[in-house]
Amino acid sequence: MIRPARPDDVPVIHRMIGELAEYEKEPDAVVATEEDLDHALFGPNATVYAHVVEHSGADGALVPAGFALWFRNYSTWTGRHGIYLEDLYVRPDLRGHGYGGALLRHLARICVERGYGRLEWSVLDWNEPAIGFYESLGSTAMDEWTVRRLDGDALVALGSTRD
Secondary structure, X not given: OEEEOOHHHHHHHHXXXXXXXXXXXXXXXXXOOHHHHHHHHHOOOOOEEEEEEEEXXXXXXXXXXXXXXXXXXXXXXXXXXXXXXXXXXXXXXXXXXXHHHHHHHHHHHHHHHHXXXXXXXXXXXXXXXXXXXXXXXXXXXXXXXXXXXXXXXHHHHHHOOXX
Protein backbone atom coordinates (compact mmCIF):
# COMPACT_ATOMS: atom_id res chain seq x y z
CA MET A 1 0.00 0.00 0.00
CA ILE A 2 1.31 3.43 -0.95
CA ARG A 3 0.00 6.54 0.74
CA PRO A 4 1.00 10.16 1.22
CA ALA A 5 3.21 10.66 4.25
CA ARG A 6 1.56 11.89 7.44
CA PRO A 7 3.10 13.96 10.23
CA ASP A 8 3.44 10.85 12.39
CA ASP A 9 5.65 9.31 9.66
CA VAL A 10 8.35 11.96 10.12
CA PRO A 11 10.44 10.02 12.69
CA VAL A 12 10.53 6.84 10.60
CA ILE A 13 11.23 8.73 7.35
CA HIS A 14 14.02 10.58 9.13
CA ARG A 15 15.50 7.24 10.31
CA MET A 16 15.29 5.85 6.78
CA ILE A 17 17.08 8.95 5.45
CA GLY A 18 19.88 8.10 7.87
CA GLU A 19 19.88 4.49 6.64
CA LEU A 20 20.08 5.75 3.06
CA ALA A 21 23.00 8.01 3.95
CA GLU A 22 24.83 5.03 5.49
CA TYR A 23 24.19 2.96 2.34
CA GLU A 24 25.52 5.82 0.21
CA LYS A 25 28.67 5.94 2.39
CA GLU A 26 27.84 9.39 3.82
CA PRO A 27 26.50 8.61 7.32
CA ASP A 28 27.60 11.97 8.75
CA ALA A 29 26.17 14.05 5.89
CA VAL A 30 22.60 14.13 7.25
CA VAL A 31 22.23 17.27 9.33
CA ALA A 32 18.48 17.68 8.81
CA THR A 33 16.44 17.16 11.94
CA GLU A 34 12.99 15.65 12.30
CA GLU A 35 11.75 19.22 12.81
CA ASP A 36 13.34 20.29 9.50
CA LEU A 37 11.65 17.40 7.72
CA ASP A 38 8.31 18.07 9.37
CA HIS A 39 8.45 21.73 8.35
CA ALA A 40 9.43 20.87 4.76
CA LEU A 41 6.64 18.32 4.37
CA PHE A 42 3.85 19.82 6.48
CA GLY A 43 4.74 23.44 7.22
CA PRO A 44 2.68 26.39 5.99
CA ASN A 45 4.73 26.74 2.78
CA ALA A 46 5.45 23.05 2.18
CA THR A 47 6.73 22.30 -1.32
CA VAL A 48 8.20 18.87 -0.61
CA TYR A 49 6.15 15.71 -0.74
CA ALA A 50 6.62 12.14 0.43
CA HIS A 51 4.91 8.84 -0.10
CA VAL A 52 5.30 5.81 2.14
CA VAL A 53 5.00 2.22 1.03
CA GLU A 54 3.83 -0.15 3.73
CA HIS A 55 4.58 -3.83 4.32
CA SER A 56 2.29 -6.20 6.15
CA GLY A 57 4.30 -7.67 9.00
CA ALA A 58 3.99 -11.19 10.43
CA ASP A 59 1.35 -9.94 12.88
CA GLY A 60 -0.60 -8.29 10.05
CA ALA A 61 0.34 -4.78 11.15
CA LEU A 62 1.42 -2.39 8.41
CA VAL A 63 4.94 -1.03 8.80
CA PRO A 64 6.76 1.47 6.58
CA ALA A 65 8.95 -0.44 4.11
CA GLY A 66 10.26 2.60 2.27
CA PHE A 67 9.54 6.07 1.02
CA ALA A 68 9.86 8.44 -1.90
CA LEU A 69 10.55 12.12 -1.21
CA TRP A 70 10.08 14.51 -4.11
CA PHE A 71 9.33 18.03 -5.27
CA ARG A 72 8.10 19.66 -8.46
CA ASN A 73 10.58 20.98 -10.98
CA TYR A 74 10.00 22.80 -14.24
CA SER A 75 11.35 22.45 -17.77
CA THR A 76 11.62 25.60 -19.82
CA TRP A 77 12.05 23.39 -22.88
CA THR A 78 8.77 21.53 -22.48
CA GLY A 79 6.93 24.31 -20.63
CA ARG A 80 5.74 21.75 -18.10
CA HIS A 81 6.36 20.77 -14.53
CA GLY A 82 7.90 17.45 -13.60
CA ILE A 83 8.85 15.57 -10.48
CA TYR A 84 12.36 15.47 -9.11
CA LEU A 85 12.77 12.43 -6.91
CA GLU A 86 15.18 13.41 -4.15
CA ASP A 87 15.18 10.10 -2.30
CA LEU A 88 13.84 6.63 -3.00
CA TYR A 89 14.55 4.13 -0.27
CA VAL A 90 13.37 0.65 0.62
CA ARG A 91 14.69 -1.02 3.75
CA PRO A 92 17.28 -3.68 2.85
CA ASP A 93 15.35 -6.58 4.38
CA LEU A 94 12.29 -5.68 2.29
CA ARG A 95 13.98 -5.20 -1.07
CA GLY A 96 12.94 -7.54 -3.84
CA HIS A 97 9.24 -7.33 -2.95
CA GLY A 98 8.47 -4.71 -5.62
CA TYR A 99 8.18 -1.73 -3.27
CA GLY A 100 10.69 0.45 -5.13
CA GLY A 101 8.99 -0.19 -8.45
CA ALA A 102 5.61 0.49 -6.90
CA LEU A 103 6.81 3.86 -5.57
CA LEU A 104 8.21 4.82 -8.98
CA ARG A 105 5.00 3.71 -10.73
CA HIS A 106 3.03 5.80 -8.25
CA LEU A 107 5.12 8.90 -9.01
CA ALA A 108 4.87 8.24 -12.75
CA ARG A 109 1.09 8.03 -12.35
CA ILE A 110 1.10 11.42 -10.59
CA CYS A 111 3.08 12.83 -13.52
CA VAL A 112 0.63 11.43 -16.06
CA GLU A 113 -2.47 12.54 -14.12
CA ARG A 114 -1.15 16.08 -13.64
CA GLY A 115 0.29 16.50 -17.11
CA TYR A 116 3.88 16.63 -15.88
CA GLY A 117 6.50 15.94 -18.53
CA ARG A 118 9.27 14.22 -16.57
CA LEU A 119 10.21 12.12 -13.60
CA GLU A 120 13.91 12.63 -12.85
CA TRP A 121 16.40 11.59 -10.18
CA SER A 122 20.10 11.05 -9.62
CA VAL A 123 21.88 7.81 -8.84
CA LEU A 124 25.44 7.29 -7.67
CA ASP A 125 27.59 5.89 -10.46
CA TRP A 126 28.82 3.01 -8.27
CA ASN A 127 25.30 1.86 -7.34
CA GLU A 128 25.03 -0.86 -9.98
CA PRO A 129 22.00 -2.61 -8.42
CA ALA A 130 19.99 0.64 -8.49
CA ILE A 131 21.17 1.52 -12.01
CA GLY A 132 20.12 -1.91 -13.28
CA PHE A 133 16.76 -1.59 -11.55
CA TYR A 134 16.13 1.88 -13.02
CA GLU A 135 17.12 0.70 -16.51
CA SER A 136 14.70 -2.22 -16.20
CA LEU A 137 11.91 0.33 -15.78
CA GLY A 138 12.85 2.13 -19.00
CA SER A 139 14.75 5.09 -17.55
CA THR A 140 17.66 6.54 -19.48
CA ALA A 141 20.92 8.01 -18.24
CA MET A 142 21.62 11.65 -18.97
CA ASP A 143 25.27 10.91 -19.74
CA GLU A 144 26.10 14.29 -21.23
CA TRP A 145 24.91 16.12 -18.11
CA THR A 146 26.94 16.62 -14.96
CA VAL A 147 25.27 17.53 -11.68
CA ARG A 148 26.73 20.66 -10.11
CA ARG A 149 26.34 21.80 -6.53
CA LEU A 150 27.04 25.03 -4.69
CA ASP A 151 26.88 24.77 -0.90
CA GLY A 152 28.68 25.64 2.33
CA ASP A 153 31.24 28.43 2.22
CA ALA A 154 31.09 28.69 -1.58
CA LEU A 155 27.32 29.27 -1.44
CA VAL A 156 27.70 31.90 1.27
CA ALA A 157 30.52 33.62 -0.63
CA LEU A 158 28.56 33.81 -3.88
CA GLY A 159 25.34 34.80 -2.13
CA SER A 160 27.15 37.59 -0.30
CA THR A 161 28.48 39.29 -3.42
CA ARG A 162 26.80 42.27 -4.99
CA ASP A 163 25.38 42.15 -8.50
